[in-house]
Every structure is written in structure tokens, then in C-alpha cells.
Amino acid sequence: MIEKFAHRVEDIEISGIRKAFEALSGEFFNLGLGEPDFDTPAHIKEAAIQALKSGFTSYTFNKGIEELREAISDKFKRDNNFVVSPEEIMVTSGASEALHIAILSVVEKGDEVLMPNPGFVSFAALTKLAEGKPVGVPLSEDFTMSAEAVKEKITNKTKVMIINSPANPTGAVESERNIKALVDIANDHRITIISDEVYEHLIYDDLKHISPARFSDEVITVNAVSKTYAMTGFRLGYLAARDEYVEQMLKIHQYIQACASSISQEAALAAIIGPQECVAEMRSEFKRRRDLAVEALRDMGMEFSTPKGAFYIFPQVKDEKEFVERLRRKKIIVTPGSAFGSLGRNHVRISYATSFEKLKRAFKIMNEVVNF
Ligand SMILES: Cc1ncc(COP(=O)(O)O)c(C=O)c1O
Known part of the structure; x- marks a missing residue:
């Protein structure tokens, strides 16, 4: 039946x-x-109001408005120490959509996706939607994901490694040394890294946020204005990756989303270029x-x-x-x-x-x- x-x-x-x-x-x-x-913050809400008032209410470019992609490109240079052109950036409906299309673009039936266990709920669910196999990596006592633990889970089906620092649900933050070690393993085994950085600005004490994309080209960096600027309802995220990745992800984005909300894009622009x-x-x-x-x-x-x-x-x-x-x-x-x-x-x-x-x-x- x-x-x-x-x-x-x-x-x-x-x-x-x-x-x-x-x-x-x-x-x-x-x-x-x-x-x-x-x-x-008020100046961000004001930008959304202005977008509405001025009739900025139509579809935008699939990838997102140019000013915003330029601002995000500058942000990656300023905050994350890596260079990515506006062409290698796509604006999405929240980090959720960015994660979805990143996984859909690289994961085939049966491919294994390494992810922290415990980890953010969407990682496993989106992997399953792509017919991939979630493979949880047991975390260290401080909830970081060690290179050794990752190594033990690698097979010839491993396609993707998801890094999430700072992490949901544990609040763990990966050190620069560990990020480098994870990048090395991924490169050795030709694994694409998806780095979920939505909590990058919420780090306490003296630690610094480190983006894996600083050390490798085989990284899809996912981020959003949701947590940083208290904008979860705006549904505005973005991703950055080399051209060949973006080309594939854009096709999915085009059909499942068309573009992120025009109003939210204006608000995100105000958030990223405005006072911090x-x-x-x-x-x-x-x-x-x-x-x-x-x-x-x-x-x-x-x-x-x-x-x-x-x-x-x-x-x-x-x-x-x-x-x-x-x-x-x-x-x-x-x-x-x-x-x-x-x-x-x-x-x-x-x-x-x-x-x-x-x-x-x-x-x-x-x-x-x-x-x-
Ligand atoms: C680690 C992580 N990634 C992504 C998201 C989703 O973010 P967005 O609201 O931008 O879709 C969340 C939301 O809780 C999260 O915790």
C-alpha cells in the first residue's frame, strides 16, 4: 500500500x-x-518602519539586497577575520533556512553528518530531512567537541561536520586551538564544515569567538541577526561560502524561499551597520x-x-x-x-x-x- x-x-x-x-x-x-x-533596539525597528513606509515591500534579489550583503561581508572581516565577497553571501529566512539549504546542498541519502551530542535540535532533524544520517559526537566534560572524539566517528560516508560555538544547549565555547584541530581533520577527510555561529556575540569571560572559515575554504558559515540583536521574529539569517557552494544553495533557496523578507533585510542592514x-x-x-x-x-x-x-x-x-x-x-x-x-x-x-x-x-x- x-x-x-x-x-x-x-x-x-x-x-x-x-x-x-x-x-x-x-x-x-x-x-x-x-x-x-x-x-x-529602536533604530532597527525604525528601519523596518521606514522600509514599509517607503514601499520597500516587493521581492528582492534571491541572494538578498546588495547593501546588506556588502555589510555582511564587512562584518565578516571586522568580527570574524576572514574575507568573503558579497557574491559569496546569501541572505536567508533565519539561520534555520541557512542550515536547511546548507545541509540539503551537500548531504545525499546515507551520508553521515557529524554533530555535537547533545546539540541543537535542528541539526539531526534537517539531516534526516535530507535523508542523511546524523552521527552524534560525544562531548568532553566541558561540552566542547574534541578532535579525538570526532576522529572516532569518521567513516568513509562522513560528508559534513557541524560545529556550533557558542553552543546550544550547553553554552560551551570552542577554543582557537580546537577549531584549528577540527578544521584539520575535516580537510584531511574532505569533509565540509557547517559552522553555526548564531551566538557569536554572546561570549562571557575572556574567550573569543573563532570562525572555522578563518582557516579553511571548505566551510559554510551560518549566522543570523536573530540572537545578536533580539530579532528572532524578523526571520533573518545569512550564510557565507565559496562560489561553488553558493551556486548550489541558491538554487534551493530560490525555489523554497525566493528571498528573505524585504522589510527584515532593511532592518538587518540597520542592525549590522548601526551602533553596536x-x-x-x-x-x-x-x-x-x-x-x-x-x-x-x-x-x-x-x-x-x-x-x-x-x-x-x-x-x-x-x-x-x-x-x-x-x-x-x-x-x-x-x-x-x-x-x-x-x-x-x-x-x-x-x-x-x-x-x-x-x-x-x-x-x-x-x-x-x-x-x-
Ligand atoms: C544553534 C542555533 N542555530 C540556529 C538557530 C535558529 O536561528 P534563527 O532564529 O535565526 O532561525 C537557533 C535557534 O534557537 C540555534 O540555537
């Missing part, structure tokens, strides 16, 4: 993060979601909350690796199901660790993208739940 739905959709599940979100009603402490709680103080302010508030979370979890006697970036902390718990449920009864939403891969089991992801005061109250309640 012919089946109604394609295996590619039947084989993936609704994200565990969304499930928790959709179950919300009434007053909750939502420590489950991955988006900044800040309002989009808003980013520093949000980062410093996130750091304050990270410190609060670390202290609170330590006081509760929980085991965790101190996150160095993004806005998540990923402590161990005895039984994640029970823990999540007990918190839910107290109106606190956190995400079960197994939503991020098998090795995330018996952890929870706590997002500190919520106000300091709310976080404080939530941790107080959590303390009672943990130590009851």
Missing part, C-alpha cells in the same frame, strides 16, 4: 522545545525558550544572569559545567522526566536534555533569557523542588 506521508517527515518529531512552549498557559516562568527577552552598544548591553545583562544561574545551581548542589556563552546552562539531574514534571507543577518550564540528543539524557536546559528578577524567583522555587 502506498503510504500517505513521506518517511522523511514521519521520521522526525516536533521539537521537544516547542512542545514545552505550546503547553503553556497562565503565568509561568518560561526557562524553556531560546530567544532573547529584550525588545529589538545594544549588543554589548545585552551581553552584559546575559552575563549577569549567567553568573546568577551558576551561583543558584551551585547553591542547590547541582552538577554542571559553567557555560561560557549563549544563554543556556545544562545541569545534570537524576531523572529528567521527573525533574521537568516537578518544576512544571511549580510553573517553571525547562527543556529535558534528551530533546538535544541521546547523550543529553538526564540533564535539563535552563534558558536564562528571561528577566533577572524572574530568574531569581524561579531559582528560589527550583531550590525548594531540588532539595525537598
Whole structure:
């Protein structure tokens, strides 16, 4: 009998993060979601309003408007230390679309895609949609992805390695040395790197964000304005790669998306070329909350690796199901660790993208739940 739905959709599940979100009603402490709680800075909203007012509401070039691609090219030079021409940049509907078309353009049926385990939910789901095989790389104690662990997972079917630093759900940040080692392995085995850098500006302490594209041409760099400028709803991301990659990805983008929103592109332009103080302010508030979370979890006697970036902390718990449920009864939403891969089991992801005061109250309640 012919089946109604394609295996590619039947084989993936609704994200565990969304499930928790959709179950919300009434007053909750939502420590489950991955988006900044800040309002989009005023000058960025103003650029969107101006785009609307001036009638900038039609399709744009498939790749995105030229000014924005030039601004992104300058940004890569300024922030990430690598040179990429505006022609090698594509503007997408969020980093989500960029990841999707990057994976679709290189992964064939049965190809293996290395990814951190635990790691961001989309990596495995998008790989499956492309009929590839997600291969989770077990992480070190501090949740970084070591070159040795990657090496053990390489086979003659390995096609892609996904690097995500700073990482969701762990907050881990890869060092320059490790990024170089990962790039070397990828080059030795002719593996394309997809580097998801959406949290690049949310790094605390003295670490620096390092883009693999600094050291290799075989990298598709994925980024977005979503997290950096509190613009998740604008759905505006971008990617950079050598011509031959962009040529293939553009074909997919053209048919599944046509172009990113014209209004959001104007807003993203204002974000990238405008004043960057808003980013520093949000980062410093996130750091304050990270410190609060670390202290609170330590006081509760929980085991965790101190996150160095993004806005998540990923402590161990005895039984994640029970823990999540007990918190839910107290109106606190956190995400079960197994939503991020098998090795995330018996952890929870706590997002500190919520106000300091709310976080404080939530941790107080959590303390009672943990130590009851
Ligand atoms: C690691 C990572 N990559 C990509 C995305 C998606 O970003 P966007 O909202 O720009 O599609 C997220 C969102 O949570 C993320 O955590």
C-alpha cells in the first residue's frame, strides 16, 4: 500500500522545545525558550518602519539586497577575520533556512553528518530531512567537541561536520586551538564544515569567538541577526561560502524561499551597520544572569559545567522526566536534555533569557523542588 506521508517527515518529531512552549498557559516562568527577552533596539525597528513606509515591500534579489550583503561581508572581516565577497553571501529566512539549504546542498541519502551530542535540535532533524544520517559526537566534560572524539566517528560516508560555538544547549565555547584541530581533520577527510555561529556575540569571560572559515575554504558559515540583536521574529539569517557552494544553495533557496523578507533585510542592514552598544548591553545583562544561574545551581548542589556563552546552562539531574514534571507543577518550564540528543539524557536546559528578577524567583522555587 502506498503510504500517505513521506518517511522523511514521519521520521522526525516536533521539537521537544516547542512542545514545552505550546503547553503553556497562565503565568509561568518560561526557562524553556531560546530567544532573547529584550525588545529589538529602536533604530532597527525604525528601519523596518521606514522600509514599509517607503514601499520597500516587493521581492528582492534571491541572494538578498546588495547593501546588506556588502555589510555582511564587512562584518565578516571586522568580527570574524576572514574575507568573503558579497557574491559569496546569501541572505536567508533565519539561520534555520541557512542550515536547511546548507545541509540539503551537500548531504545525499546515507551520508553521515557529524554533530555535537547533545546539540541543537535542528541539526539531526534537517539531516534526516535530507535523508542523511546524523552521527552524534560525544562531548568532553566541558561540552566542547574534541578532535579525538570526532576522529572516532569518521567513516568513509562522513560528508559534513557541524560545529556550533557558542553552543546550544550547553553554552560551551570552542577554543582557537580546537577549531584549528577540527578544521584539520575535516580537510584531511574532505569533509565540509557547517559552522553555526548564531551566538557569536554572546561570549562571557575572556574567550573569543573563532570562525572555522578563518582557516579553511571548505566551510559554510551560518549566522543570523536573530540572537545578536533580539530579532528572532524578523526571520533573518545569512550564510557565507565559496562560489561553488553558493551556486548550489541558491538554487534551493530560490525555489523554497525566493528571498528573505524585504522589510527584515532593511532592518538587518540597520542592525549590522548601526551602533553596536545594544549588543554589548545585552551581553552584559546575559552575563549577569549567567553568573546568577551558576551561583543558584551551585547553591542547590547541582552538577554542571559553567557555560561560557549563549544563554543556556545544562545541569545534570537524576531523572529528567521527573525533574521537568516537578518544576512544571511549580510553573517553571525547562527543556529535558534528551530533546538535544541521546547523550543529553538526564540533564535539563535552563534558558536564562528571561528577566533577572524572574530568574531569581524561579531559582528560589527550583531550590525548594531540588532539595525537598
Ligand atoms: C544553534 C542555533 N542555530 C540556529 C538557530 C535558529 O536561528 P534563527 O532564529 O535565526 O532561525 C537557533 C535557534 O534557537 C540555534 O540555537
